[in-house]
Amino acid sequence: xxxxxxxxxxxxxxxxxxxxxxxxxxxxxxxxxxxxxxxxxxxxxxxxxxxxxxxxxxxxxxxxxxxxxxxxxxxxxxxxxxxxxxxxxxxxxxxxxxxxxxxxxxxxxxxxxxxxxxxxxxxxxxxxxxxxxxxxxxxxxxxxxxxxxxxxxxx
Amino acid sequence: xxxxxxxxxxxxxxxxxxxxxxxxxxxxxxxxxxxxxxxxxxxxxxxxxxxxxxxxxxxxxxxxxxxxxxxxxxxxxxxxxxxxxxxxxxxxxxxxxxxxxxxxxxxxxxxxxxxxxxxxxxxxxxxxxxxxxxxxxxxxxxxxxxxxxxxxxxx
Amino acid sequence: xxxxxxxxxxxxxxxxxxxxxxxxxxxxxxxxxxxxxxxxxxxxxxxxxxxxxxxxxxxxxxxxxxxxxxxxxxxxxxxxxxxxxxxxxxxxxxxxxxxxxxxxxxxxxxxxxxxxxxxxxxxxxxxxxxxxxxxxxxxxxxxxxxxxxxxxxxx
Numbered sequence: 001x002x003x004x005x006x007x008x009x010x011x012x013x014x015x016x017x018x019x020x021x022x023x024x025x026x027x028x029x030x031x032x033x034x035x036x037x038x039x040x041x042x043x044x045x046x047x048x049x050x051x052x053x054x055x056x057x058x059x060x061x062x063x064x065x066x067x068x069x070x071x072x073x074x075x076x077x078x079x080x081x082x083x084x085x086x087x088x089x090x091x092x093x094x095x096x097x098x099x100x101x102x103x104x105x106x107x108x109x110x111x112x113x114x115x116x117x118x119x120x121x122x123x124x125x126x127x128x129x130x131x132x133x134x135x136x137x138x139x140x141x142x143x144x145x146x147x148x149x150x151x152x153x154x155x
Numbered sequence: 156x157x158x159x160x161x162x163x164x165x166x167x168x169x170x171x172x173x174x175x176x177x178x179x180x181x182x183x184x185x186x187x188x189x190x191x192x193x194x195x196x197x198x199x200x201x202x203x204x205x206x207x208x209x210x211x212x213x214x215x216x217x218x219x220x221x222x223x224x225x226x227x228x229x230x231x232x233x234x235x236x237x238x239x240x241x242x243x244x245x246x247x248x249x250x251x252x253x254x255x256x257x258x259x260x261x262x263x264x265x266x267x268x269x270x271x272x273x274x275x276x277x278x279x280x281x282x283x284x285x286x287x288x289x290x291x292x293x294x295x296x297x298x299x300x301x302x303x304x305x306x307x308x309x310x
Numbered sequence: 311x312x313x314x315x316x317x318x319x320x321x322x323x324x325x326x327x328x329x330x331x332x333x334x335x336x337x338x339x340x341x342x343x344x345x346x347x348x349x350x351x352x353x354x355x356x357x358x359x360x361x362x363x364x365x366x367x368x369x370x371x372x373x374x375x376x377x378x379x380x381x382x383x384x385x386x387x388x389x390x391x392x393x394x395x396x397x398x399x400x401x402x403x404x405x406x407x408x409x410x411x412x413x414x415x416x417x418x419x420x421x422x423x424x425x426x427x428x429x430x431x432x433x434x435x436x437x438x439x440x441x442x443x444x445x446x447x448x449x450x451x452x453x454x455x456x457x458x459x460x461x462x463x464x465x
Contacts, residue, residue, distance in 0.1 A: 003318050008158050010321060011165060018246040021262065022283070025305055086281040086305050088245050088262050090398050091328040107331065107398050111281075113306065126396040126421075128332070150335055150396050151423065163313050166320060173401040176417065177438070180460055241436040241460050243400050243417050266436075268461065 001099055010094045012140050013102055013133050020142065021087050027080075029073040036069030036142045037134055043146040044075070048125075069141075084113040089129060100135040101143075108147065122155040156254055165249045167295050168257060168288050175297065176242050182235075184228040191224030191297045192289055198301040199230070203280075224296075239268040244284060255290040256298075263302065277310040311409055320404045322450050323412055323443050330452065331397050337390075339383040346379030346452045347444055353456040354385070358435075379451075394423040399439060410445040411453075418457065432465040 001009075016035055023032035036042070043065050066072055089106035096102045105128055112123040127149035134143040156164075171190055178186035191197070198220050221227055244261035251257045260283055267278040282304035289298040311319075326345055333341035346352070353375050376382055399416035406412045415438055422433040437459035444453040 003314055004158055007162055007317055007321060011162060015248050018248045018260070021246050022260070084306055090245055090400055091331050093325050093328045105328070105332070151394055159313055162317055166317060170403050173403045176401050177415070239461055245400055
């Protein structure tokens, strides 16, 4: 691929990830599902824990690996439907592997405010997204996602 | 427009928005005013409130719509002149509509630390900027701005 | 330089800075050192203080100016080796000066969680990075860095 096509693809993937966050926090589950390929593999293990802080900060049904945007949208609707969330990504490294494949890493910060009566009031996490992307007939989509954590705070 | 011209415009608009934030938080009101067109329409309704949290978190003189960078700079100088602020934008979606028009959305987080004696100590907000841009003889400028909120915290 | 070469350089510098943050927070000191030129000048004065808040928020051995990525990696290993950190940059302004020189400014937010028994529990800072870059045989590297602060909070 030439430089121009590569830069166009990088900007499209950044925009895809922006749509991902906007849909997630505005709870637009149709738009959220559409940011993934139908066969996207999302490893949600470790989403709510860190190595040294262990697996005790649950409140999230961590299945091993989910497949497809629809399954991800259902997970979000079920576990975060009544939780006010603010997620964001920053400082991406996007690498275009071919005309239809790419990988990327993003910094991640997420805040979850739980409703009255929940065991916790506030979750505040830091870490990284590790992703791959595939260009479909409808443009670039997230083909796989895994999250690693730097730090988690709970109140 | 071809891809290259479009990417150049996107990068220029990202730089414009960076100048906006730097001028706002460093209280450089001349530079801040210069990030808007003279006829920019800025809808500041909803800046300090969220739908479910209501309009009670004031402390900000919310006029309906301000016109022009100079009016915006005056509003900022009046309402935030002695407030230490840190604003930032993230995860933009910039769409170039023509050689001289564009629109964009940004994630927004803002922190305001009020001076001693103020009714509040600290404001912490989350939301999105919805903007349009116009290319003038002096480069891209913000032509309209509206803010929607995800969450506001006050201490 | 033509527009395409300039955009390629800007994206490479953004990726360089992403590698900087990832290496810093994951404590990969070899990768961290490699983001600087061997003669990089890093002015660490003011890193842990603000003008109005004074120089009293130390806990950091502030030498005047460090030279080279190796010296920076040693400073980080010494002062932050057992501190959990999350740094990030946002809203860059990258200016390409020639085929091998550039300058940039980034918003900065950093969080440091100190270990048990330290004088402080948590550092939270806001400010800007002011940097220059040089293109070496191994790609773009940070050639100088200086930090100015907007706000520092300590607990």
